[in-house]
Amino acid sequence: MPSPIGSEKRQGDKPDLKNLTLAEMEAFLSRLGKEKYRARQIFKWLYRKGVDRFDDMTDLARSFREEIPDLARIGTLELTDSQTSRDGTKKFLFTLEDGLTVESVLIREKNHWTLCVSTQAGCRMGCRFCLTGQIGLKRNLCPGEIAGQATTLRFRIPEGPDIRNIVMMGMGEPLDNYENVLTAIKILTDDSGPAFSGRRITVSTCGLVPGIAPLSRDATVNLAVSLNAPDDETRTRLMPVNRKYPLKALLAACRAYEMPLRRRITFEYILMEGVNDSAEQAEKLARLLRGIRCKINLIPFNEFPGSEFRRPSENRIDAFRNTLIGHRYTAIVRASKGADILAACGQLSGKGDPAGTVLTPPPRSVRNGENDGKKEKEG
Numbered sequence: 001m002p003s004p005i006g007s008e009k010r011q012g013d014k015p016d017l018k019n020l021t022l023a024e025m026e027a028f029l030s031r032l033g034k035e036k037y038r039a040r041q042i043f044k045w046l047y048r049k050g051v052d053r054f055d056d057m058t059d060l061a062r063s064f065r066e067e068i069p070d071l072a073r074i075g076t077l078e079l080t081d082s083q084t085s086r087d088g089t090k091k092f093l094f095t096l097e098d099g100l101t102v103e104s105v106l107i108r109e110k111n112h113w114t115l116c117v118s119t120q121a122g123c124r125m126g127c128r129f130c131l132t133g134q135i136g137l138k139r140n141l142c143p144g145e146i147a148g149q150a151t152t153l154r155f156r157i158p159e160g161p162d163i164r165n166i167v168m169m170g171m172g173e174p175l176d177n178y179e180n181v182l183t184a185i186k187i188l189t190d191d192s193g194p195a196f197s198g199r200r201i202t203v204s205t206c207g208l209v210p211g212i213a214p215l216s217r218d219a220t221v222n223l224a225v226s227l228n229a230p231d232d233e234t235r236t237r238l239m240p241v242n243r244k245y246p247l248k249a250l251l252a253a254c255r256a257y258e259m260p261l262r263r264r265i266t267f268e269y270i271l272m273e274g275v276n277d278s279a280e281q282a283e284k285l286a287r288l289l290r291g292i293r294c295k296i297n298l299i300p301f302n303e304f305p306g307s308e309f310r311r312p313s314e315n316r317i318d319a320f321r322n323t324l325i326g327h328r329y330t331a332i333v334r335a336s337k338g339a340d341i342l343a344a345c346g347q348l349s350g351k352g353d354p355a356g357t358v359l360t361p362p363p364r365s366v367r368n369g370e371n372d373g374k375k376e377k378e379g
């Protein structure tokens with residue numbers, strides 16, 4: 001049984017079925033001499049009905065139900081806190097089995113919700129503008145902990161069935177935890193399980209170049225790249241990763257990223273006053289991205305306690321955007337959501353808020369899986 005990176009402490013324990021794709025679960029059961037189709041049954045209970053106790057999986061043969069807890073387990077991801085921002089954005093705190101905590105953020109769109117999930121507890125990339133980066137890496141999340149943020153919320157909150165998009169833009173650098181992120185994507189997109197559409201999953205990277213080509217080969221998901229500067233000098237100052245993988249290598253990997261027709265790479269660009277927000281820098285950015293099918297998300301810097309940068313004035317933000325539009329780019333200023341509860345980009349610390357609401361158990365109907373099979377709405 002492969003041990004997911006970062007779960008070394010639990011080696012020797014029974015495998016957590018939530019860390020396995022359907023194919024891996026089938027192989028695991030086959031090795032134990034069990035019927036393969038049991039895996040699909042378990043998958044359905046876990047991800048279609050939100051049931052995570054073997055005892056409650058009533059179509060499993062009684063003898064199997066009695067035996068399986070000695071051979072495997074179902075990990076828990078405890079939803080321990082939630083906060084709602086004035087703009088409706090919600091932040092959820094999950095406590096992992098070893099006591100570490102990570103956050104997910106639920107963002108309201110027109111007809112559905114987007115869930116921003118974490119891929120690591122902390123992050124070791126050290127970007128100077130990011131609160132998560134200042135914590136450092138505590139550990140990689142297991143596949144079940146990454147996918148579980150979405151699959152748990154689906155059954156535990158009223159908005160759950162309307163979560164349509166998943167963005168890996170919470171705590172952590174997804175490509176620094178590649179194997180587990182990929183397994184989580186396989187679980188999330190499995191038609192026998194959560195059945196999220198890969199076209200609605202976005203992986204955001206600070207630019208770990210060696211992970212970009214494998215991602216385009218191994219999964220059909222959207223790519224977002226946190227660019228934040230149009231030249232190596234500025235970018236290295238903001239993002240240490242640029243020393244190892246400078247812009248030339250990063251943009252070459254982006255140009256080679258294979259996408260279905262009409263898909264585009266998203267470049268994220270945090271605007272910081274006096275650092276990367278000048279007219280000249282906007283021109284440089286336009287030249288840099290020439291020929292790449294992309295859109296540019298401009299994110300005015302979100303301040304957090306102790307942050308050293310400032311958000312530029314509205315005029316400067318508009319001017320930067322207009323320069324890009326003048327060069328025929330799609331450039332959007334991303335409204336900062338959830339900033340009052342430190343839920344906006346770069347503000348996640350995994351600490352939750354002591355003043356937040358402690359969640360009560362979900363209503364019975366949800367626990368009993370009455371959301372079963374509810375399809376994502378098209379919007």
Ligand code: SAH
Pocket residue numbers: 129130131168169170171172173174204205206224225226227228268270299300301302303345346347
């Ligand atoms: N590690 C990945 C994904 C998580 S960071 C990455 O870097 O892409 C998610 C996004 O938040 C990135 O686009 C990052 O540039 C942005 N971000 C980080 N700190 C921020 C801040 N203080 N204000 C605004 N955006 C921030």
Ligand code: SF4
Pocket residue numbers: 123124125126127130131132133134170171172173206226346
């Ligand atoms: Fe890590 Fe992304 Fe924050 Fe950089 S911006 S420190 S890569 S989470």
